[in-house]
Amino acid sequence: MRQISYRLRGQPIIIHVVETEDDLSEFREWISHTELAGFDTETTGLDWWNVDREFRLRLAQFGTAHEAYVIPVEKGPAFADAVRWALLGLDLLVAHHATYDLHVVDACLGIPMEDLAPKVWDTRILAHLVDPRSVLERGPGLSLEDLTRHYICETTADEVKGSMRALALKYKTTKARIWRLVDIRDEDFNRYAGMDPVLAYRLLRILYRLVPALSRAQGLIGWEHRLAHVTALMERTGYLLDVEYAERCSADLAQQEEDAKARAKRYGVQNINSNPQLADAFKALGVRLTKKTPKGQLAMDDEVLTGISHPLADLVIKARKALKWRKTWFESALQSRDSQDRVRASINSLQARTARMSITGAVPAQTYPSDSGYVRHMWLAEEGHVSCSIDFGNMELRYLAAFSRDRTMLGAFRDGLDLHQITADAAGVNRKVGKMANFLTVYGGGWRALVQQAGVDEQTARKTLHAFNATYPGVGALAKRLSGEARKTGYIYTSTGRRLPVDKGRWYAAQNYFVQSGSRDVTARALLRLHRAGFGPYMRLPIHDEVVFSFPGREAPEMAREAARLMEFEVQGLLIPADAEIGERSWGSVLDRADSKH
DNA sequence: AATTGTTGCACC
DNA sequence: AAACGGTGCAACAATT
Structure with a gap:
């Protein structure tokens, strides 16, 4: 056993680096006296799906406020066994962006993420509930480094960031390659590795108390963790790529x-x-x-x-x-496929300021062209399955109607009337412009934006928005209440108890935050319901107001109906309906089929 | 050589 | 009175 010391704000931190199998008994002894531990892994890269190729788990680290253990898993099965034993034995674990480590443990150590997820805290989730803003937006940020800098110690944050850069320099390589090349006995590497669980442990203590009371009361901490698990399962499943296409x-x-x-x-x-x-x-x-x-x-x-x-x-x-289509959609997918031609999206279940999810990496599904199935055709349902997409109808506008209690807007949705036409008629413009005005209002846009988007003259744009305000007075009242709240406190609270900061001078954004965030939470809860009802294995991707599935061909119609029924959500007495569309095997076929129908 | 900022474009 | 919200990625250009 080797000891490395570190000083964190003047306090000594001891990092125990396990070197031999004999050292493991001390580690086991420590774990058996510990209930909650910070956890982190160091791996050869980020491609945990390539465990049958070159991906490896190198180190596993556990830590508390003043102490950490670094286990060299790479050295042999005895070390991996000790880590498995510790993970299963601990009552609670805390990790920063725990989803990644759960994938690693699932793939490399054989512990299904289903087993660990219920007892894992994620400091990234807590940090987002406290303040979702990036450093660029003058917030604390969401990375371990940024959070350490903001909540714990600037020097430590700089050292943590600088250490891998320095190591790359020492090994005469790049930051991307250092992870597989660095000697696992390297003292700087072990210090870096050992500090991560210590920081996660400390952040949990700090952040938990800072989560707004309303968020806690409404169970946000719990259901954001469950949601992260559901999206992690979708990541693990991956999406089958039609390589030839x-x-x-x-x-x-x-x-x-x-x-x-x-x-x-x-x-x-x-x-x-x-x-x-x-x-x-x-x-x-x-x-x-x-x-x-x-x-x-x-x-x-x-x-x-x-x-x-x-x-x-x-x-x-x-x-x-x-160029864009080739590089961004097709080649990125082709380059990231695993040995079974499956590709993993990276689903960030809690990302935007409004908590909207984002999908990054090899399946940037949220930005696929939607006017044809050309790009989406490359994604296949399983053998013998068909693709299915279920989306909410007019989610944000219905949400706005429900919470503004505007009688005209609510009435239009309840009676199945054409809201865009109502706006258009009130303004004396065509339906297209009416529709744009409706959406623009959700986004907080003004007449200039309507001029830009609809190509109408200033007079018409002003008239249209004026007509909107006159037709739906409840919407303006909600906007006024929310921007007033933002102006007074710097925040708004959504209906799920989420506190969202609003930037100075952009108080008009408050309404959009309320609607966008609340709508995201409807989708989030739909995913939780689907998972609870056993739809987990069939879910592929969540895309704002849509969920994509792979259903067994024969049962597809029935399963789609059942899933859509589960997703449908009532807000303030107004239904947000969900509509299923079934295609053939490729995801793109769903779109083409929907096109031909209309 | 790697990182950061800017632009443009794909989406809800 | 007016105020366009939220993302991610790739290439280029400038900086470190």
Whole structure:
């Protein structure tokens, strides 16, 4: 056993580094006297799904406020056994972004996450309930480093961050590669590794008390942890990739991009993705560019380009689109598949300021093009299954109607009337503009935004929003109440007891936060219900107001009906309906089928 | 060489 | 009176 000491705000921390199998008895002794421990793992990378390839668990660390144990799992089965024993024996565990460590333990140590999740605290969840803002938004942030800096000690935060950078330098490698290369006996590495569970343990103590009373009273801590578990199960399941289809699309797009690039060269453009070069080229062609970006450069976006009647503009649009689609959708999926052609989304169940979930990594499903199934076709339901999508109807507008108690809006939804047409008729505009006005109000937009989006003149935009306010006076009253609350306290509370900070001078955003966050919580609770009812294995992805499933072909209609019924939610007496759409095997087929129906 | 900021674009 | 909310990713450009 080796001892490494660290000073945290003047207090000594002892990090015990287990070296031999004999050392494990002291570790076991310590664990048996411990009820709650911080937990963390160090691995060769982040791709826990590649455990049958090169992914390995290297270290496992346990810690309390002043002490930590570092176990070199990589050294042999005896060490892995000790870690398994400790994880199963401890009453409670706390980890930062526990989902990752649960995946690692599941994949590398064979303890299903279902067994550990009920006794795991996640400091990231608590931190979000206390303050969801990133450092960029002048909040405490959500990473262990940022939280350490904000709540514990700036020096320690800097050292923790700096240590892996320094190690990479020492090993003459990069920060991405250091994890697999570093010697597990390295003292700096062990100090870094040992401090993580200590910090998680301390953060739990600090953050728990800071979670707003209303959040606690309404059980948010509990159900956010259960939700994180449900989304982690979806991550573990992964999504089956149609490799052949994805490769074909990728090749097609590469060809389109090459063609466009080659033709652009004739107009003297070497790099079609460089906006300064494009600006020069267009100037040389006699095109006058006026639109500026927020930072004052010449804008070269879709709007500008479609306004230029020159072949070069079309080529830029084509090449850009082909590049983005190929890289962001298809190649990212192809590169991240495991040995069984499954791909893992990273589902952050509690991400945005409003608590909205985000999906990152190889399946950025929230941003897939929605006007056709082209991209979504690459994702397949299981063998013998079909894809199914269940989405809530008009979730945010219904939520707004329910909580504003606006009689006209509530009545429209209750009687199945066309809300967009009602707004349009009141303003004397067409349905499209009425619809835009409805959504814009949810977002807190004004007439300028309507001018931008609908392409109507200022007069019409003002008139439309005026008509909206006159038609749905309850909405304005809710907005006023919420922005007033924000102005007075800096926060609003959502109906689930979540406290959301509102930035100074952007009080108008309060209404959108209320609606967006409340709607997210409806989806969140739907996921919990689905999981409790046994739908876990069939769920693939949550996408704001939609859940994607893989259902056995024969039972699909019945299961879809049952799942939709479970998801439907009543807020303040108003139903938010859920509608199921069943396709063929690929996710894209659901979209194509829905298209052809309408 | 790696990180950070900016722009553009995909979505609800 | 007016105020467009929330994301993620890739490329380029500038900085460290």
